[in-house]
Amino acid sequence: MLLFVFKVLCWFVFLVAAYNLGLIVFRYRHVKFAWNTNGYWAPLLPFIGNTYLAVLTGRRVNMLTTLLWAERYFGLPCSFWFSYKYHYMCNNAEEAKIVLNHPKCLNKAQLYGDVQYLFRNSLLLIDAEKWKPRRRYLRNGFKSNILKSFFPTFYQQSCYLVEEIKNVGPEQDLYKFFNKYAFMNFFLTSFGYQGEEDLDLVNIKKFGALIDSIQDEFVKLLANPLIPAFIWIRIPPGAQLRAHRAEIGKVIKLIIQDKKKRKLQVSEYVGNPNERPLVDLLLSDAYEKEYEDELYEEFTLFAGAATDTTGHTLAFCFTLLGMFPDIQRKVYEEVMEVVGDHTIQEANIQNLRYTEAVVSEVLRILPTIPLYGRYCEEDIDIGTKVVPKGANVFISAFHIQRNPDYWEDPLKFDPTRFLPENMSKIIPGSYLPFSAGPRNCIGQGMATILMKITVANIVKNFEITSKHKSIKEFKLESCISMKTLNHLDCHFTPRDKA
Numbered sequence: 001m002l003l004f005v006f007k008v009l010c011w012f013v014f015l016v017a018a019y020n021l022g023l024i025v026f027r028y029r030h031v032k033f034a035w036n037t038n039g040y041w042a043p044l045l046p047f048i049g050n051t052y053l054a055v056l057t058g059r060r061v062n063m064l065t066t067l068l069w070a071e072r073y074f075g076l077p078c079s080f081w082f083s084y085k086y087h088y089m090c091n092n093a094e095e096a097k098i099v100l101n102h103p104k105c106l107n108k109a110q111l112y113g114d115v116q117y118l119f120r121n122s123l124l125l126i127d128a129e130k131w132k133p134r135r136r137y138l139r140n141g142f143k144s145n146i147l148k149s150f151f152p153t154f155y156q157q158s159c160y161l162v163e164e165i166k167n168v169g170p171e172q173d174l175y176k177f178f179n180k181y182a183f184m185n186f187f188l189t190s191f192g193y194q195g196e197e198d199l200d201l202v203n204i205k206k207f208g209a210l211i212d213s214i215q216d217e218f219v220k221l222l223a224n225p226l227i228p229a230f231i232w233i234r235i236p237p238g239a240q241l242r243a244h245r246a247e248i249g250k251v252i253k254l255i256i257q258d259k260k261k262r263k264l265q266v267s268e269y270v271g272n273p274n275e276r277p278l279v280d281l282l283l284s285d286a287y288e289k290e291y292e293d294e295l296y297e298e299f300t301l302f303a304g305a306a307t308d309t310t311g312h313t314l315a316f317c318f319t320l321l322g323m324f325p326d327i328q329r330k331v332y333e334e335v336m337e338v339v340g341d342h343t344i345q346e347a348n349i350q351n352l353r354y355t356e357a358v359v360s361e362v363l364r365i366l367p368t369i370p371l372y373g374r375y376c377e378e379d380i381d382i383g384t385k386v387v388p389k390g391a392n393v394f395i396s397a398f399h400i401q402r403n404p405d406y407w408e409d410p411l412k413f414d415p416t417r418f419l420p421e422n423m424s425k426i427i428p429g430s431y432l433p434f435s436a437g438p439r440n441c442i443g444q445g446m447a448t449i450l451m452k453i454t455v456a457n458i459v460k461n462f463e464i465t466s467k468h469k470s471i472k473e474f475k476l477e478s479c480i481s482m483k484t485l486n487h488l489d490c491h492f493t494p495r496d497k498a
């Protein structure tokens, strides 16, 4: 028996040595770059590369916790190998700026392969050449005129939220609560349902619930790097994911049928006929002919991308406002000065400067998409080094935005950093919650307006408190959108209007 174990061990060591040797020979430039980046070498294993090091710590594995672990033990920047695919983890603003704006870094990192099962043909993942015209076209759904037309819906939904929050108990999962709200706002506006009364609410709610549960199932896939995605979706643990995916296809089909029945004629749009809500762009003849098969993935992507990111950011906003009453008071004073006892008007939005600064500061300290990656189609000179062709660069917005070289006292919650008079002090590339360059977040403007209206209306109506004492006590994890492992404590007490 002992001999057998010894033999197996020898074979294992031999195979690992051969695999590493093979990498050194066939991926010499990547290996050399990795070596120069942090100068240590842990044997790489087939399929999982060096990420097993994080598994050994016993923590639940995902990109952020793995990166935080690597930061602690090796320092940043560092190198991750997922099988033979090399990923450089960048925490430098200048390098991030170069990569995100480089025309040969428009494709997503190879690690995104794991999300292909859901979004292969969507804007998020498609190849740069195909992506360019599609992004230009879909951008029309997020132009300022369109965003302005969303205001009444956003405001109305924020008023419903004021009522709903009165029933929020201490056990409420704030992430799920605000995700639901964010989804509804996205759906009613981008799916062009403003002002319509006979909505297909059953299917809309089903769609929202499916987006939520499909993300939960996806987190399970991403948190298990030992089983590759293409195997996971074919074995029992992936059964729920498969079922949700099929179900979401059916629901979207019903919603599309319903929407097509009500589809507005192009002539009914004022101004530029190309500027229309997202759904009308997706259902236009031009789009449908070309990308018909890809419609479902696009719908799912947009709904998913709009929901958790905005929902989690709102949960963070209110918790931090509860933790920092002085800052909350300033938001309240601004809202009362700009809006007073009236309802919030569209024209008020641009004058809520401090409120906007609060949202920006929350996204600096707690960026809901803390890291994202690009693939280098050719050698990319990032200033002090050249990333070799075929390597991937992951930008850690999380680390850049907490780096004391760029932000004084980085863990201090200080919205004044984002007041107009201080904006020129922000170092380019040091603030990236929505990414940057041509492939940044298409929904940035929409999310910002919605969050401003929501924060203003909630602070106007409630005094917020939280038991959390410091940002350092948040244990963070991120498979898709970042959140805390611990429950967020946040209480909303109606303000005394007397």
Ligand code: HEM
Binding pocket: 108, 123, 124, 125, 135, 186, 190, 301, 302, 305, 306, 307, 309, 310, 313, 367, 368, 369, 372, 373, 432, 433, 434, 435, 439, 440, 441, 442, 443, 444, 446, 447
């Ligand atoms: C607080 C809210 C949000 C944050 C922090 C956020 C952040 C981001 C980030 C960092 C990316 C780049 C990801 C990457 O490079 O892999 C991204 C891409 C994207 N976001 Fe957002 N997002 C938010 C809200 C939204 C909303 C409301 C929508 C839709 C209405 C949206 C739709 C998208 C889409 C479609 C992409 C892919 C864009 C492309 O590749 O061309 N996001 N978002």
